[in-house]
Amino acid sequence: MKRFISVLIVSLFISSPAxxxxxxxxxxxxxVQFGIKHIxxxxxxxxxxxxxxxxxxxxxxxxxxxDFTVQVxxxxxxxxxxxxxxxxxxxxxxxxxxxxxxxxAKITRGQGNTYVATGTMTLKKTAKTMAxxxxxxxxxPSPFNKxxxxxxxxxxxxxxxxxxxxxNGKFHKMGVVGRGVRVKISIEALDTP
Amino acid sequence: xxKNGPKNRGHGFAMVILTLVSAGLLSGVLLPFFxxxxxxxxxxxxxxxxxxxxxxxxxxxxxxxxxxxxxVSRFSFLVTSFSxxxxxxxxxxxxxxxxLLVMVHPFLILGADGFVFFPLELxxxxxxxGVFLAFSILIVAGLSLWRRALKFPVRSWLxxxxxxxxxxxxxxxxxxRTVSETFDHVxxxxxxxxxxxxxxxxxxxxxxxxxxGN
Numbered sequence: 470m471k472r473f474i475s476v477l478i479v480s481l482f483i484s485s486p487a488x489x490x491x492x493x494x495x496x497x498x499x500x501v502q503f504g505i506k507h508i509x510x511x512x513x514x515x516x517x518x519x520x521x522x523x524x525x526x527x528x529x530x531x532x533x534x535x536d537f538t539v540q541v542x543x544x545x546x547x548x549x550x551x552x553x554x555x556x557x558x559x560x561x562x563x564x565x566x567x568x569x570x571x572x573x574a575k576i577t578r579g580q581g582n583t584y585v586a587t588g589t590m591t592l593k594k595t596a597k598t599m600a601x602x603x604x605x606x607x608x609x610p611s612p613f614n615k616x617x618x619x620x621x622x623x624x625x626x627x628x629x630x631x632x633x634x635x636x637n638g639k640f641h642k643m644g645v646v647g648r649g650v651r652v653k654i655s656i657e658a659l660d661t662p
Numbered sequence: 663x664x665k666n667g668p669k670n671r672g673h674g675f676a677m678v679i680l681t682l683v684s685a686g687l688l689s690g691v692l693l694p695f696f697x698x699x700x701x702x703x704x705x706x707x708x709x710x711x712x713x714x715x716x717x718x719x720x721x722x723x724x725x726x727x728x729x730x731x732x733x734v735s736r737f738s739f740l741v742t743s744f745s746x747x748x749x750x751x752x753x754x755x756x757x758x759x760x761x762l763l764v765m766v767h768p769f770l771i772l773g774a775d776g777f778v779f780f781p782l783e784l785x786x787x788x789x790x791x792g793v794f795l796a797f798s799i800l801i802v803a804g805l806s807l808w809r810r811a812l813k814f815p816v817r818s819w820l821x822x823x824x825x826x827x828x829x830x831x832x833x834x835x836x837x838x839r840t841v842s843e844t845f846d847h848v849x850x851x852x853x854x855x856x857x858x859x860x861x862x863x864x865x866x867x868x869x870x871x872x873x874x875g876n
Contacts, residue, residue, distance in 0.1 A: 542781050549786055550701045550843075557775040559704070564778060640704070 489524035489532035492620055492658035499656045501539055506647030518543035523658050527605060535573040535586050542567065560636050566593040592633035601626050618660040625653050676743035683729050689853055690721035697850050699843035709774045716770025717842060723763040724838050726756055727831045728857050731864040761803045764796050788840040795833050802826050828865045
């Protein structure tokens, strides 16, 4: 029995490396969106297939972390031909690099309810350290199930697609597609029972 | 003079039909070059050529499908001018040409984007209609060419051929209209509309004649 309990405790440590409060991403109410300039207008799009592990406790940031994976092929800009072009070697090369990831290494507190997640953004073959500011909305009991607690996060940040090799700059030089991408991520997560 | 009159008239009609078919085919080939869709703006060099010729192959295949209906409509002036055997032989070889175009079309279109295939999502229904069409065309044509070798009963083959081909032509027209922005332009839209009306009228005529026993 003692042996069983010790194995159980060890497994719990292994399965939750950050060992903070784990939240389950509610993908039905979370969004990964982006906007990019096309000559004058801003083309918006989103990725519908993504997953993430969220460990967040504002009182214990040392044991908090974010680990997100987005499936590139799920890109949707409302135009099927453009989406397939974005999946092609001209941009994401989705067949070769099917995912983009962000894995936080450190979370620090800013002012009020703002925080900064510093970690590694990996897109195609490029991995870069990025500091992503985000807003923590706190927690609230779910209006649908009072026993369940909901939390929420929002972030907006810019990244340079050419830094990650998303395109070779040809369309940017032509003045057609911008290089700066505005990324908006809105997250709702539920407490893990 | 009077004795040869109807035959000469028949030849004249046949020439008019041949000219129209040639014009239809030529215009189909030229459409992607004169009425560029926005997807072509983002392609250069070989990729642009692949996309343009891929589209041209598709448009040509659609036009030839309508030509196929003309060939089996048994118009007396065509039968008089060319004989039924020649018309049916031409129908067979045109079918082979359609199969080649149907195979080349996706190869060039997908090749222009580095063979990135569409995800299995409902919003790509038009592209998947094209995939379904390509397989249907190859099956119908393969069954027609190798029916004897496959020991497929002639009556079943004829029934299948007569049921499948109108559906294939209609789906091909729907696929062309919904997948290509070229037909958002007025003239290509009219071109496709004319092709669609010709196909539907000819099919209606064939079925009316068959069921009325004429």
